[in-house]
Amino acid sequence: MSEDVQLVQRCLSGDELSMRAFLGKYQGLVFSLCFRMLGHREDAEDVAQDSLVRVFRNLEKWDQQRPIKPWLLTIAANRCRTALEKRSKLPSQNDLAIDLASERREHSKHEQDQLDIGEELELALGELRDDYRTCFVMYHQEELSYQEIGEVLGCPQGTIKTWLHRARAQLARRLQERGVVADPSALETT
Amino acid sequence: MNCQKIREQLDAALDDQCVISSQTNAPRHAEVLSHVESCLDCRVLYEEHLLIGTALAAWVPQRPTVDLTDRVIDAARQEGLVATVRSVVRPSPAESSPQGRNIWPTIATVALVLVAVAIVFRENPGTIAVNDPAQEQVVPDQPPELLRQPQDQVADISHLVADAQSAWQGITSRVSHQASGFSVFVPDLKNELGISDDLNSAPDSDDSSDDAVPRKSPEPSAVEKAFEFLFKDDDSAGTLTI
Structure with a gap:
């Protein structure tokens, strides 16, 4: 029996300590996705919070034969999509929503010259379309x-593959726009 | 190698989180380079491939820190998804052992026997109040044949005490046998009450096994003094000093 299965079974009995352990293990994963999507x-x-509750x-509906x-x-x-739908129906709320990309850009405006290529990628991610960003991060x-992402986002694997390809291409172009270049030696014949 | 094949290989390499270069895969790198030298579209794709591959290798995903534990637990508790503290307390080793589980019916049995003995004494007040002048005044009109002789009453009390002691010894020996590891107090009624052997029908076979039984002290106990006072033959109402 896997560690996750044992933990889930203890959670199903209402054991608070196990529920806290479960949250310690997975709340970062859930919050990260929510933050990326919203x-x-x-x-x-x-x-x-709503998702974790x-x-x-x-929890009893989780198929223990599959990864959690x-x-x-x-x-x-699903909860993020519902939240985004509600947000789109409330135009005034759009003003309150701080765009992740602009937040990051403001935060690191004075540090842009010192960003390494990994940080540049993080910055460029914030400017991607939600679907592409979510797909890339997952x-x-x-x-x-691909199959698991398709199940999560409710899309066929082909769509996921296309989104991931486009996400990479757009990220690369954004990096190039910011003057980030690949190692030129890789393009030279040895 | 055609353009379609090149693009598939570039995507496949990124799927594995790596790039096609002279360090990672020299033969394939040579194939790709020979193609992109003559294909501008694929050269652009290969440059993007190298850029995103390098960025992915340097990328440390930022997972924002958050602690929603208390918020989620509180919300789950409101929905009854969190068990109360009592319901999740695990049984102690003594409670979970077969001996620990069996001791409670025995204790309940002991309590029932003691209550039964108390009821017997309560329903036969004459056996207790044999030397109590106040009790003698309550039943002055009883026919003489119904009045029992003092020696018979003493015998009744002794038999009752002996029966109670027999039940007590049987139960307490079972308790002391089951509750190994516990210090069980088993009073020795026979010695405490000073009942003679000819009136005592309780078996003595278990006496030797009760190591935890406190031994009789050389001085007469308070109970002994009380019985001595109650069963005195003279009718004088003396004072009892314990």
């Missing part, structure tokens, strides 16, 4: 497969 810290906290409420990470992210992604950060 681009606003307070909104992300609220949606992540839903996780505990529906995609299941958690599916719940979080693949490269959370290491989910």
Whole structure:
């Protein structure tokens, strides 16, 4: 029996310590996705909290034969989509939503000259379309497969593959626009 | 190698979080280079591939710190998803052992026997108040044949005490056997009450096994003094000093 299965079974019995351990292990994952999708810290906290309570409420529905990470992210992604729909119906709320990219840009404006290529990538990520950014982060950060990302986002694998390809291409172009270049020696014949 | 094949290989390399270079895969790198020298579109794609691959290798994903634990636990508690402290307390080793689980019915049995003995004494007040002048005044009109002789009453009390002691010894020996590891107090009624052997029908076989039983002290105990006072033959109402 896997460690996750044992932890979940203790959570199902209502053991608070186990529930806290579960949260310690997975709340960062859920919040990270919410923050990437919503681009606003307070909104992300609220949606992540809602998602995690839903996780505990529906924990018995998790198929213990499958990894738990995609299941958690599916719940979080669904809640984020619902939050984004509500936000789109409330135009005045758009003003309150701080765009993740501009927040990052403001935060690091004075440090832009010192950014390394990894930090440049993080900055460029904030400017991506939500779907592409989520897809890129799930693949490269959370290491989910195409199939798992497709289940989380409710899309076919082909769509995920296309989104990931476009995300990489757009990121590369943004990096080039900012003057970041690849190692030129790689383009030279040896 | 055609353009489609090149693009598939570039994407496949990024899927594995690596780039095609002379260090990682020299033969494939040579194939790609030979193609991009003559294909401008694929050269652009390869430059992007190198750039994003290098950035991914240097990328430390920023996972914003947050602690939602208390908020989530509070919300879950409101929905009844968190058990109360009492319901999740695990049983102690003594409670979870077979011996620990079996001791409570025995204690309940002991309590029931003691209550039964108390009821018997309560329903036969004459056996207790044999030397109490106040009790003798309550039943002055009883026919002489119903009045029992003092020696019979003493015998009744002794039999009752002996029966109670027998039940007590049987139960306490079981308790002391089951509750190994505990210090069980098992009073020796026979010695405490000073009942003679001819009136005592309780078996003595378990006496030797009760190491935890406190031994009789050389001085008469308070209970002994009380019985001596109650069963005195003279009718004088003396004073009892314990």
